[in-house]
Each structure stands twice: as structure tokens, then as C-alpha cells.
Amino acid sequence: MIDDWKLPWSASCLCGRVQMKVTAPPLLSLACHCRGCQKLTSSAYSMAFIVPSTGFEVTQGKPVLGGLRGEHRQYYCDDCKTWLFTRPSQMDTIVNIRSTLLDDARWVTPFIDIETKDKLPNITTGAEMSFEGTPPIDDFMQIVADYAERGVRPS
Numbered sequence: 001m002i003d004d005w006k007l008p009w010s011a012s013c014l015c016g017r018v019q020m021k022v023t024a025p026p027l028l029s030l031a032c033h034c035r036g037c038q039k040l041t042s043s044a045y046s047m048a049f050i051v052p053s054t055g056f057e058v059t060q061g062k063p064v065l066g067g068l069r070g071e072h073r074q075y076y077c078d079d080c081k082t083w084l085f086t087r088p089s090q091m092d093t094i095v096n097i098r099s100t101l102l103d104d105a106r107w108v109t110p111f112i113d114i115e116t117k118d119k120l121p122n123i124t125t126g127a128e129m130s131f132e133g134t135p136p137i138d139d140f141m142q143i144v145a146d147y148a149e150r151g152v153r154p155s
Contacts, residue, residue: 006154011101013082017061020084022097024055028147029099029108031125034115040067040074040083044123047110048086048096056085056095109152112143 009022026049037046063084067074071089076082086096099108113119113130128150129135135143 004153009154010103011097012103013061013077013080013084013101015077015080015082017079018058018063018077018082018084019060020097020101021057021059022049022051022055022102023057024052025148026051026151027094027144029111029151031110031113031127032115033113033117033119033123035118036067037115038118038120044120045113045125046083047099047108049099049108050094050096053093053095056097104154107152107154111147111151 005025007023007025011020011022012018028050029047030050031045031047033045038044040046061077063075064078065073066076066081067083067086073087073089075084075086077084082101083098084101085098088094088096099105102108110125110127111129112135113125113127114134115132116130117132128146129143
């Protein structure tokens, strides 16, 4: 149910120059343990919500492309260099927003861990499922359905 998500959510970069809004429930929450995310965040993993593009907007500021500038388009604040969101290659219908940028991210919990082949030792996230790479495409719709049913909501 959409009311469970207490939308809309506001999010921003570290300096506040880029403001974002999420108006649709996330399809999934995840922690990515790949080396790229480790290096981009200077941490053990990155956390993200996959949201429909139609439920996401930049309301202030102008994000710029950064990161590896490869197949996935990673957007940053041009001033403070905060990694804001990613538009995955060939998937214009979704956006991966860094879930820790929400104005209140205290409730955020990843539902799945991905790219665990690169996971650092002794790191746990509390995710329900774990994948050495990305989830098989045949399983993805069931994972999204499971998240819609059991994913952690804001309190």
C-alpha cells in the first residue's frame, strides 16, 4: 500500500545545493558490494533504492555526470561531489537513488546484497537475500514482489 511508504520523500546532497524528491514507492532497496561502489563511497558498500523514473525528480540544482562515465550514468553534485543517483544502462524507466541521502534515512535497510563476490570480510547489512553478482533476471520480479510485501517502511 502506497500510504505505508509515507511519501513523498525529500533528499539532498551534502551541501544542499541539489534537492531531490521521491514520489513513488521503491521497487527494491539494496546494498552493492562491488569494488566500484566501495571506491565511489570510500566505504564497504553503497546503499540504494531502485525507484521508477516517473517517481523521482531533481527539484533544485543541476546534477553532473561523474564516476567512471561508463555504461551506467552516475550523477553528482558539482559543488560538494556527493554521489546522488545512477541511471542504469539501457533502463530509463528506473533510477537508483542513494538511499542515505533521504532527509530521514534512519529506517533504511537493504533488502538484498548484490556483488557479494567483492564483499569485505565481516561486513553484514541485515539484508534478506544475497547474490554474488546481480539477481538473475528471471528472479527479479519475485524479489520486487517480496520487497513490496516485506520491505522495511518508514516509521
